[in-house]
Amino acid sequence: NAGVTQTPKFRVLKTGQSMTLLCAQxxxxxxxxxxxxxxxxxxxxxxxSVGEGTTAKGEVPDGYNVSRLKKQNFLLGLESAAPxxxxxxxxxxxxxxxxxxxxxxxxxxxxxxx
Amino acid sequence: AQRVTQPEKLLSVFKxxxxxxxxxxSYSGSPELFWYVQYSRQRLQLLLRHISRxxxxxxxxxxxxxxxxxxxxxxxxxxxxxxxxxxALRETSGSRLTFGEGTQLTVxx
Numbered sequence: 001n002a003g004v005t006q007t008p009k010f011r012v013l014k015t016g017q018s019m020t021l022l023c024a025q026x027x028x029x030x031x032x033x034x035x036x037x038x039x040x041x042x043x044x045x046x047x048x049s050v051g052e053g054t055t056a057k058g059e060v061p062d063g064y065n066v067s068r069l070k071k072q073n074f075l076l077g078l079e080s081a082a083p084x085x086x087x088x089x090x091x092x093x094x095x096x097x098x099x100x101x102x103x104x105x106x107x108x109x110x111x112x113x114x
Numbered sequence: 115a116q117r118v119t120q121p122e123k124l125l126s127v128f129k130x131x132x133x134x135x136x137x138x139x140s141y142s143g144s145p146e147l148f149w150y151v152q153y154s155r156q157r158l159q160l161l162l163r164h165i166s167r168x169x170x171x172x173x174x175x176x177x178x179x180x181x182x183x184x185x186x187x188x189x190x191x192x193x194x195x196x197x198x199x200x201x202a203l204r205e206t207s208g209s210r211l212t213f214g215e216g217t218q219l220t221v222x223x
Contacts, residue, residue, distance in 0.1 A: 045211075105158040
């Protein structure tokens with residue numbers, strides 16, 4: 001099993017450009033999450049999904065959109081990138097019930113907006 | 115709203131010395147607390163959870179509800195413990211985690 005994978009690993013954007021980050025998991029998990037990691041600020045939740053076709057806002061949703069058309073995929077979109085969105089983005093997933101609560105993380109996507 | 119605070123951004127100790135990474139939280143309900151670790155060039159992974167009362171890689175953490183703390187401790191630090199450590203809180207039966215700011219631990223030889 002690959003676990004949680006993220007595409008791409010690195011990306012440089014110019015201000016105003018758009019892009020989509022892809023998160024995929026092969027563990028049949030219901031829940032998926034998008035975080036951003038910034039120095040001194042820890043991980044902050046952008047959006048999350050409790051199942052296929054559903055999404056919800058997290059702590060810092062502005063400037064991002066998400067979609068969960070397939071259970072295994074969770075897409076994060078930036079419609080008009082801004083330098084403040086320079087960050088490392090992590091995706092995570094977890095199962096709904098049974099066993100202890102644990103989120104499984106992807107390797108991250110490093111995004112630079114110039 | 116819940117909040118997790120890790121007061122030390124950087125912590126440096128020598129190999130063999132005790133180490134304590136502090137975590138304080140604010141939450142009115144009954145929380146579930148976790149420690150996640152991110153080693154260099156690796157993905158974030160769960161280190162331990164308070165409900166398991168386990169010791170992982172020599173680390174332990176006790177939930178102190180009176181002081182609203184969940185400090186991570188190890189009696190004898192090793193160089194391979196060098197990593198970024200995050201404390202996280204889950205609300206009662208919640209689906210989300212709230213993370214602290216993180217502490218970068220460096221264990222010097």
